[in-house]
Amino acid sequence: MSQNEATIDPATAPTGAAPAATGRGAHANAGQNKLTCSNVWKVFGENAERALQRYGGHMSQDQLAAEGLVGAVQDVSLDIRQGEIFIIMGLSGSGKSTLVRCMSGLIPITGGHIFVEDQDLNGISAQQLMELRRHKMGMVFQHFALLPHLTVLANVAFPLEIQGVDKRTREQKARETIRMVGLEGREHNFPRQLSGGQQQRVGIARALVIEPDIWFLDEPFSALDPLIRRDMQDEFLRLQNMLDKTVVFITHDFSEAIKLADRIAIMHDGRVDQIGTSEELVTQPATDYVAEFTKDVPRAKVLSARSVMVPGRADGIPGSSPDDVKPVSAAERVEDFASRVVDRNAPVPVVDDQGAALGHVHPESVMNILLEREQRS
Structure with a gap:
């Protein structure tokens, strides 16, 4: 590995987060x-x-x-x-x-x-x-x-x-x-x-x-x-x-x-x-x-759905069925899907490149990221 190259350790990542996606494409x-x-x-x-x-x-x-x-x-x-x-x-x-x-x-x-x-x-x-x-x-x-x-x-x-x-x-x-x-x-x-x-x-x-x-x-x-x-x-x-x-x-x-x-x-x-x-x-x-x-x-520009999602299905949560909403790609950045999740006001499924379910993202998590910079300043 190159000098000071970053790696994301799932054990130290935020709760429910998975390793970060790579830039424009893996x-x-x-x-x-x-x-x-x-x-x-x-x-x-x-x-x-x-x-x-x-x-x-x-x-x-x-x-x-x-x-x-x-x-x-x-x-x-x-x-x-x-x-x-x-x-x-x-x-x-x-x-x-x-x-x-x-x-x-x-x-x-x-x-x-x-x-x-x-x-x-x-x-x-x-x-x-x-x-x-x-x-x-x-x-x-x-x-x-x-x-x-x-x-x-x-x-x-x-x-x-x-x-x-x-x-x-x-x-x-x-x-x-x-x-x-x-x-x-x-x-x-x-x-x-x-x-x-x-x-x-x-x-x-x-x-x-x-x-x-x-x-x-x-x-x-x-x-x-x-x-x-x-x-x-x-x-x-x-x-x-x-x-x-x-x-x-x-x-x-x-x-x-x-x-x-x-x-x-x-x-x-x-x-x-x-x-x-x-x-x-x-x-x-x-x-x-x-x-x-x-x-x-702004973290919304860099954080991916993979980093902010909760693993697994959001079963039991009203309106959370993967069948009734367009899922979010794991590599998609928060700023690109934020409005879909916030407007829906319910968890949205996250899928990989093959369309397999990985987890779901909550509107509260998205709002926290969108407001974070404003709170810091």
Whole structure:
């Protein structure tokens, strides 16, 4: 298991609760590891690598300070599974962007190992790393970095041009990708003729045109207006459901993370404090920092029916028969089914993906969760 990865123990869960559901879907749990970080360090300063070796590959904050070094990423170990959306969060300066740049080979690490499948980035040549990044990794950043003198078509085709793909083939693939992100008809526009959301779609298309195995996104939607941002999140999920990429996504917005993530890593001072689903981070924080980081997250947005249900049928309770009401899916979040349960004012059955009964949820439990944030404030 990865560093500080959360697990839900049925013995310590709230009364009647079962283990938490996984993010967008349980399929991510079954995937093989696509990317692995093993005791990764990125230390800035003179003779950083030599100092880290002298201390046996582990340095405390006091040791880093004594050596005049800055530990941007410190002893990070994690596994990212095939087909999952893995989100990295943290305050400014926590090391999240540096970690992603290490994962993508943009900057070298000071210590540890990063594996893409079974390929150790430390053990390959600069040319091999370049080929890996050109063919297996797509990147989208907060600043779109489009080439202003090129059309949409030429911007999207540019990575294929770098690969040496002939013009006819690369333009055909670029047109297909432009259509996929909903910009058909804009092929001959220049970036200045597009809105912010459209420019970001071009950036996404440019990252996807090489058909990458791993897709890195560093706060790609943070510069967009709220409505456009929401549209882009929906578009991103649509593309992910279609393409099933392995995604490493940085955001500082927990609401965005809840909507998109299979799992979330929270970073603090260069280290990963905890890895888990949004539900696990909110209900079982591993550190005081994670508890503080997640304290204002509305629990209705993260708690699933599985977590708040009472196991078994609600026999003997008027109006509680599973036959006379649409059941709630175990993975469904409270905010999505709250009105159905509260309006009914009677227990509602909870079922698994196959429709088998697991338990029932009471309107009182739902109301308590909906009122909890208001009571805290």
